[in-house]
Amino acid sequence: MPDLAVPRLITHVRHVDLGVPDLAAQREFYKGQWGLTEVATDSGLSFLAAEGSPEQYVVRLRQSADKRIDLIAFGAATPADVDALADRLARDGVTLVSEPGTVATPGGGYGFRFFDNEGRTIEISADVAKRAHRKVEEGESIPVRLSHVVVNSADPEGTVAFYERHLGFALSDILTHPHMGHMMWFLRCNPWHHSFAIARCPHPSLHHASFELRGIDEYMRGTGRLLRAGVEKIWGPGRHKAGNNTFSYFLDPQGNTVEYTTELERLDEDTWHPGLHDFTDPEVSDQWGTANRMDEFVARKSFNDPDKGLFLAPPV
CATH class of the missing domain: 3.10.180.10 (2,3-Dihydroxybiphenyl 1,2-Dioxygenase, domain 1)
Known part of the structure; x- marks a missing residue:
């Protein structure tokens, strides 16, 4: 393994969540043109999955007065790793937005959120239920x-x-x-x-x-x-x-x-x-x-x- 300053506990990127002033236009684009599949909706929210991915969703759209990154979500292997990352960040003076606990979005899981150095909201989670996905077939021009x-x-x-x-x-x-x-x-x-x-x-x-x-x-x-x-x-x-x-x-x-x-x-x-x-x-x-x-x-x-x-x- 490479020489890391700290143990690597993050495994992959899960999803990117966007605040958008025009939710209807964004939903139509990501479903109708970009090739994602809407898997859940809530009041002012749209969750969009990639057909080839076990992630519950890869993009979340939220109706918002302001255009913004709502959050960027990364995965960890275990709840213990989530706790270790939260403890490390808190010890280092990083502002936690939420303490480790149940994730209240599709797939559930165990995670927490924090602000990075410039104020972006970052989420880290484990034990999120895997989505039933499929192999993207030859010729299918949709995201995997x-x-x-x-x-x-x-x-x-x-x-x-x-x-x-x-x-x-x-x-x-x-x-x-x-x-x-x-x-x-x-x-x-x-x-x-x-x-x-x-x-x-x-x-x-x-x-x-x-x-x-x-x-x-x-x-x-x-x-x-x-x-x-x-x-x-x-x-x-x-x-x-x-x-x-x-x-x-x-x-x-x-x-x-x-x-x-x-x-x-x-x-x-x-x-x-x-x-x-x-x-x-x-x-x-x-x-x-x-x-x-x-x-x-x-x-x-x-x-x-x-x-x-x-x-x-x-x-x-």
Whole structure:
């Protein structure tokens, strides 16, 4: 195993929850165009699953006056690990939003919530019931699972340090620029190249949420289906160097960036060493050379609107 500052108790990313001013438009997009399955609703809430994932849901939408990240949820292996993480964070002075206890969302489980260093609400849970899921078939251009979540940070160095020091995330790679310095840090909590990443930005916000498709053909079919439907494409299709995954970035109706991807790299953690990748090199941004150029327009879209939910836990 890699040399970690603290034991790694987080196993994977579960779901990303968004507060949205127009719930109806978001539900229609994620169900009708993005390819998720609505598995539960409540007053002002929609829970959406990926057909190939055992997670109860991978996206939760909540009607909200403000556009925000409600929370990002990660899994742990056991309730004892949940307790150990809560104890560690409390000892280190991190603000707990809730103490470990029963999770009151689909699938139940045992978990707690806390604020990270910039005020995002993070949930960690174990013993969540697995959803009856299925194998996504050849040619089906729908998400198999939530691949990773990337956030924008006004203090990326501090945010990376927070997740490494308190939660045991490991650094996989860094995107850098000869004049602007380090710009994005890819963090892992399992052998996938990244489940979480942090980008430099003037303000904290969602950079993008990424969804894994079955393979290259399904990824391209999904990309084409969204293009034919008139969904605004930001960047892609292409293949990144860091992580070696494909990418097609689109905007949802509220202006959040969402990605179709496939073939994210799995690392040999015993031998892996983080690399510095200069994204002014076209091969770093897109090995294929098929994507539109990464320019100020693309970067601006990825900055998103400032998150209005910092240090303000969602009501559900």
